[in-house]
Amino acid sequence: MTARIGFIGLGIMGRPMALNLLAAGHELSVYARRTEALTPVTDAGARACDSPAGVAREADIVFTMLADTPDVAEVVLGTGGGTGGSTTGVSASDGGGDDRRARAVIAGIRPGSVVVDMSTISPAVTRQIAAELAPAGATMLDAPVSGGDIGARDGTLSIMVGGPAEAFAQLAPLFEILGRHVVHVGEHGAGQICKACNQIVVGQTIAGVGEALLLAEAAGVDGARVREALLGGFAGSRILEVHGQRMLDDNYTPGFKAALHQKDMRIVQETAHELGLGLPGAALVAQLLNTLVGRGDGGLDSAALHLAQRRLNAQGESS
Known part of the structure; x- marks a missing residue:
């Protein structure tokens, strides 16, 4: 069955995901702020719309794939404008709220539609957005992903879904186009909590690999041989x-940018604060990423966290 799909956010992840939906034969309406982001998708047969509201009017299912919590709040509700800042609430930030809401998804959404946010954002704000969409008769699923740009391109993403089970079952064939491992985790926000857990594990594992290679280097042992040996064990x-190979090669061409991992760890820390949890390992990773991004390296792959570790051990030497 062909679905009428909207897709908003055509960056390093969103563009290949949208192209995969098109290649599967679905109708696609799209919106992006930059013409250069639209062109590859419209050239493949998608229809460009002039606003998120326009996408919602054309589609029964609207996917969003955006950078941060305020971006999703802005696109879906017309609130929370811009990027960065707090992820704990949604509110209009200037006097143009009525115009912004008129351009947002909520202004064009129709009863029975589903909004699927595949961004990585605040679980608390996810639940707020779902609650605001409900009176319009629309359902929301939070469905953040893991797998980077390669997984997006190859349709092999891991997708962690929160929201009503009925909506998840309805959209399962579309998720199967985009990912290889798709799990319904629970109700609204559960997908975002799962993604936060993913980033805790990924971040601390990157840090562990980086420390292991630092130790090998300091002891005069070949890091490549150490990596090879460790790959065969627990x-x-x-x-x-x-990422171990990236560190050995000093090659940090981005698959997943450090600045985005920094944002994800901020969400981890804010969620832990809301829950009264101490997560010292996650806090250490967040600080290493802060140091990396603060040095102007936020555009590198998150494996470049190893650079922050090297600088920490340089003790004043240039690196």
């Missing part, structure tokens, strides 16, 4: 395989 992991 320490073996996809991160050791891929």
Whole structure:
């Protein structure tokens, strides 16, 4: 069955995901702020709309894939404008709220539609957005992903879904186009909590691999041989395989940018604060990422966290 789909956010992740939906034969309406982001998708057959509201009017299912919590709040509700800042609430930030809401998804959404946010954002704000969409007769699913740009391109993402089970079952065929491992985790916000857990594990594993290679180097042992040996044992992991090699090669061409991982760890820390949890390992990773991004390296792959570790041990030497 062909679905009428909208897609908002055509960056490094969103563009290949939208193209995969098109390639599967679905009708696609799209919106992006930059013409250069639209062109590859419209050239493949998508229809460009002039606003998120326009996308919602054309589609029964609206996907969003955006950078941060305020971006999703702005696009879906017309609130929370801009990027950065607090992820704990949604509110209009200037006097143009009526115009912004008129351009937002909520202004064009129709009863029975589903909004699927595949961004990584605040679980609390996710629940707020779902609550605001409900009176319009629309359902929301939060469905953040793991797998980077390669997984987006190859349709092999891991997708963690929160929201009503009925909506998840309805959209399962679309998720299967986009990902290889799709799990319904629970109600609204559960997908975002799962993604936060993912980023805790990924971040601390990157840090562990980086420290191991630092130790090998300091002791005069070949890091490549150490990595090879560890891959055959209980320490073996996809991160050791891929990011360990990046560290050895000093090659941090981005698949997932450090600045985005920094944002994700901010969400982890804010959520832990809301719940009264101490997560010292996650806090350490967040600080290393803060140091990396603060040095102007936020555009590098998050495996470049290893650079922050090297600088920490340089003790004043240039690095």
